[in-house]
Amino acid sequence: xxxxxxxxxxxxxxxxxxxxxxxxxxxxxxxxxxxxxxxxxxxxxxxxxxxxxxxxxxxxxxxxxxxxxxxxxxxxxxxxxxxxxxxxxxxxxxxxxxxxxxxxxxxxxxxxxxxxxxxxxxxxxxxxxxxxxxxxxxxxxxxxxxxxxxxxxxxxxxxxxxxxxxxxxxxxxxxxxxxxxxxxxxxxxxxxxxxxxxxxxxxxxxxxxxxxxxxxxxxxxxxxxxxxxxxxxxxxxxxxxxxxxxxxxxxxxxxxxxxxxxxxxxxxxxxxxxxxxxxxxxxxxxxxxxxxxxxxxxxxxxxxxxxxxxxxxxxxxxxxxxxxxxxxx
Ligand code: UDP
Numbered sequence: 001x002x003x004x005x006x007x008x009x010x011x012x013x014x015x016x017x018x019x020x021x022x023x024x025x026x027x028x029x030x031x032x033x034x035x036x037x038x039x040x041x042x043x044x045x046x047x048x049x050x051x052x053x054x055x056x057x058x059x060x061x062x063x064x065x066x067x068x069x070x071x072x073x074x075x076x077x078x079x080x081x082x083x084x085x086x087x088x089x090x091x092x093x094x095x096x097x098x099x100x101x102x103x104x105x106x107x108x109x110x111x112x113x114x115x116x117x118x119x120x121x122x123x124x125x126x127x128x129x130x131x132x133x134x135x136x137x138x139x140x141x142x143x144x145x146x147x148x149x150x151x152x153x154x155x156x157x158x159x160x161x162x163x164x165x166x167x168x169x170x171x172x173x174x175x176x177x178x179x180x181x182x183x184x185x186x187x188x189x190x191x192x193x194x195x196x197x198x199x200x201x202x203x204x205x206x207x208x209x210x211x212x213x214x215x216x217x218x219x220x221x222x223x224x225x226x227x228x229x230x231x232x233x234x235x236x237x238x239x240x241x242x243x244x245x246x247x248x249x250x251x252x253x254x255x256x257x258x259x260x261x262x263x264x265x266x267x268x269x270x271x272x273x274x275x276x277x278x279x280x281x282x283x284x285x286x287x288x289x290x291x292x293x294x295x296x297x298x299x300x301x302x303x304x305x306x307x308x309x310x311x312x313x314x315x316x317x318x319x320x321x322x323x324x325x326x327x328x329x
Pocket of ligand 1: 083179190191192193195207208209210214216252284285
């Protein structure tokens with residue numbers, strides 16, 4: 001039986017990965033400081049005999065030393081996430097994303113454990129050639145705009161992980177997550193789809209930032225954790241970087257309309273200028289589309305859930321939460 005350590009395992013994606021790996025017969029240990037993760041995400045798994053949970057910051061080197069020594073492989077998902085959080089807490093974003101990954105990699109090296117490092121599509125920045133391929137150039141905004149600290153911190157994580165692979169032969173795999181959505185995701189840190197669904201069900205306005213013509217590809221979290229597991233189990237993936245997401249593209253305005261229609265909601269759609277939604281001078285991406293060629297070639301994975309189905313899953317999740325008096329943020 002394989003023993004996985006999942007940093008950030010109480011987060012949205014981490015909790016789905018935990019569930020998947022337990023289902024596949026893994027033992028799982030979670031380390032999570034509950035900064036954005038929530039015990040509610042893993043409450044249904046808490047009594048699983050093969051699950052252990054440590055509530056701790058991954059920069060606690062003594063705890064990490066013990067947990068890494070006891071596991072077979074590490075899924076490193078703990079990080080500061082969400083555009084709004086990144087803008088409002090730039091120090092924590094940089095320090096956690098870089099300092100945390102340093103501890104994970106140093107400890108993994110000590111015990112020679114395989115590490116899968118979560119990265120982000122933000123890495124591509126303002127690239128204008130679509131879809132984004134893993135080896136494309138990156139185009140970043142200025143350091144005076146906080147948003148870019150996230151992409152820069154994750155780029156350092158990638159450099160560091162690849163350096164450990166190159167210099168000391170540590171088995172690492174990097175995966176860049178594009179917009180990932182599904183049940184349990186909170187709108188609290190800025191993510192658009194849970195916000196739209198919650199607003200639609202509450203009869204509140206769906207707030208579209210900018211002109212709504214910007215587009216995204218929203219991958220279903222169940223597909224995403226399937227991809228992560230396949231990468232973990234493939235010796236061919238080691239030392240490489242992979243996009244994970246979907247290439248079904250939708251504008252944010254169309255997303256708002258679809259959510260409204262599928263929820264049977266009468267909420268109005270409101271347009272909010274970027275300066276008001278975020279901060280003066282905020283830079284959004286007009287498009288973001290992954291190339292999925294590499295992951296298809298190496299582990300034979302492609303996304304299988306259409307956006308409408310994902311929207312329905314999220315609507316069902318929030319309806320259930322509301323019925324049970326859940327106070328989902
Ligand atoms: N967005 C929006 N209303 C919201 C939150 C976000 O219109 O309440 C927009 C946001 O400006 C961006 C898109 O939706 O163009 C996706 O935002 P999200 O924060 O979910 O992901 P990211 O910006 O990281 O792609």
